[in-house]
Amino acid sequence: MKNLYTNFYQNLFLGGRLFFGLGLSVILFLLSFFFSWMGDVPLFFFWALLLLLLIDLVLLYRTKNGVFARRNAPERLSNGDENDLGIYVENFYPFAINLGLIDETPFQFQKRDLWFKTSLKSREHKMINYQLRPTKRGEYEFGDILAYVQSPIKLISRRYTFEQAEVLPVYPSFLQMQQYELLAVSNRLTEIGVKKIRRIGHSMEFEQIKNYVPGDDYRTINWKATARKGDTMVNAFTDEKSQQVFCIIDKSRAMKMPFEGLSLLDYAINATLALLNVAMLKEDRAGLITVSEKIGAVVPADRRSGHLHKLLQVLHKEKTRYLETNMEALYGTVRGAIKQRSLLIFFTNFESLAAMERQLPFLRKIARLHLLLVVFFKNTELEKITREPANDVEDIYIKTIAEKFLYEKKLIVKELNRFGIQSILCDPKDLTVTAINKYLDIKARQQI
Structure with a gap:
């Protein structure tokens, strides 16, 4: 019995109309002291309000389970994409209700205003759809669904709690991968910015x-x-088939820099998944290497059934480390694990010419054995600074330093090209399209 009363009070919420009615009742009682002609009007109004409150209580609490709610969520979420979720609600009351819903989303989203309002007729059901965009891989824990029900009187609300706790994994952007997969199969990659490459000669x-x-x-x-x-x-x-394409992902601290919520490592992982999937559709064999201060995952090149799922699982677990990249270990792994000439796409980031020069000797050694493509990122925040007007000497100094760093990025491209190493310098948001463009260009020119 105690638990029954506790649940009753915990799930009962007073509405705005009730407070407005009580306030109006107080004003009427005060006015009755100055205007005798009001008589018992305030008292009648107060008792009418209490009667409506009692009726509202009976309407909401006479049914044990007046509404039902269930979360409709996918088995996994796609990192960096808008994922579709929904809440199914159904009204079992014999009258129309007003409904407010709160879905306890994972703390990673920091959404404190996820409040849905709707109305339902008796025996009516609805699906309320919304979207969430995760920016980190891992496991996201969803909580309960809270439903706040009001009768047509709207003096109080009754809360229903539906236990919908579940943990959803966030994987690299498989939605983006599926988009490119569909377009690659139908030869419509040009619709999303992938260039149509003119062939030089033909393959053998x-x-x-x-x-x-x-x-x-x-x-x-x-x-x-x-x-x-x-x-x-x-x-x-x-096109020649069964060529090897390896994506090498740098997991060092240089890849921790964020851009629109996602780190550079996540952009590289999403691009890797889409690129390797396209390569497998082109009947090439796809492989993966991750590296930081030590070698991480090494997935041999393959294109058999289930290989893409294996790549997805490996990429899902990768995390940024906070030390420098061990290029010597990378060179040793490439030398030992990759036996035939292959296309190596190295996703990394250089913020200065000196940082590139430290890795250049090993990049040159790798380029002698394989076709090496180095992919690194523009600093979009510095580009914003250079476009802003300078109002004082300090602004001029900041703009000058920003332009210096941007110019060094261009020097890195020229320096890599001088040693026969191909490179891509692009915005993080354009990484996937740019990388697939370059892969198709290399295939068309038969450079592998």
């Missing part, structure tokens, strides 16, 4: 002999087949 992997159509390279005419068929026939070639 023969596909078929087909009829000549205007636009075909006349150098591919098969004269023997033409003589036999009596019609012009050409040799059709396709």
Whole structure:
């Protein structure tokens, strides 16, 4: 019985209308002292308010389970993307209700205003949809769903608590990966900014002999087949397959820098997942290496069923470390683990020319064995500073230093190119499209 009364009081909330009515009742009682003609009007008003309150209590509490709510969430969330979630609600009261909902989202989102208001007729149900954008990989713990119900009188609210506690893992951006996968399969990558690369020559992997159509390279005419068929026939070639593509991810402190909520490491992981998936769709073999002060994960190149899931699980567990990158260990791993010439895409970050020069000897050694592509990031905050007007000497000094660092980034690109190392300098938000562009360019030019 004690628990019954405790639950009753804990779940009972007084509404704004009730406080307004009580305030109006107090004013009427005060006025009755000065205006005798008011008589018993304040008393009638007060008892009418109490009667409405009693009716409201009966309406809300005569049904044990007046509403039902359930969270509809995916099995996992995609990092850096807007994930769709929903709350299913149903009204079992014999009258229409006003409903307020609170979903106890994980603390990582810091959402303190996630309040949904709706109205439901008797026996009606609705789905309330909303979106969440996680910015860190890991496990996110959701809590209960709280439903605050009001009858048409709206003097009080009754709270229902639905135990919906669950833990959802946040994986690298598989939504982005699926988007690129669909477009790659349908050869529509140009719709999202991936360039169509003009082929230089053709690969040596023969596909078929087909009829000549205007636009075909006349150098591919098969004269023997033409003589036999009596019609012009050409040799059709396709991209070379089963080439190895390795993504190397730097997990050192240089990759901790945030951009729009996500760290550079998360941008690199999301781009790696999308790029390796496209490479596997192009029938190349995809591999992965992570490195910081020591070697992390090493996933051999493969394209068999289940390999993408293996890459996803490995990338999900990677975290930033706070020491310098051990390039000597990386060179030893590349030398020992990768036996044939491959495309190596190294996601890292250089903030100064001196930082690049410390790693340059090992980058040159790796470039002698494989086709090395170094990907690093523009500092968008410094770019914002350079675009702002300078109002005093201090602003001029800050802008000058910012422009110096941005110029050093361009010098890094030139220095890498001088030693035959290809590089990409891009905004974090454009990383995935830029990396896939470069991969397709390298495939088209048959540089591997």
